[in-house]
Amino acid sequence: MAxxxxxxxxxxxxxxxxxxxxxxxxxxxxxxxxxxxDMALPSFLKHLKVLEAGGWIQSDKTGRIRICRLRPETAALAEDWLGRQRSLWEARLDRLDALLATMNSGGESDDA
Structure with a gap:
């Protein structure tokens, strides 16, 4: 796996x-x-190679035709990593919100 x-x-x-x-x-x-x-086939094939190297697609040749298929497990890996990052940042932002709330309620009034 990539x-x-x-x-x-x-x-x-x-x-x-x-x-x-x-x-x-x-x-x-x-x-x-x-x-x-809008590109030459050799340029497009380079994109397919990147996708294959990244685990996004798989291709099989039947006769002269190459068929590409998506590998959904790769999207799941990316989604898992993004989910962990989201959780990490949400926890950090929650701590920052709590800190700011503590600082704002530190006895100072906005009416002064």
């Missing part, structure tokens, strides 16, 4: 995010995935 750096590198480009969004609807041949993007 590491977090390569997982998030896969998301760092709008072309790759569009490919992931398309594959969320189901497998597709490379030609179909490349069609909406």
């Amino acid at each position: 590491n977090l750096d390569s997982i998030f590198h896969g998301l760092a480009d709008p072309t790759r995010r569009a490919v992931i969004a398309r594959l969320a609807r189901g497998p597709a041949p490379v030609s179909e995935l490349a069609q909406p993007h």
Whole structure:
């Protein structure tokens, strides 16, 4: 399985995010995935390599056609990491709110 750096590198480009969004609807041949993007096929294939290295997609060749499939477990890994970060920051912000509330109720009045 890919590491977090390569997982998030896969998301760092709008072309790759569009490919992931398309594959969320189901497998597709490379030609179909490349069609909406205004770039040469070799350039597009580099994006697919990044997605494969990041664990986002898997491709299989049947005859002359390469079919790509999304690997949802990679999204789960990214979501898990983001969830842990969210929890960490929410706890920090809760402590900051408590500290600010303590400082504001420290006997000083806003009417003075």
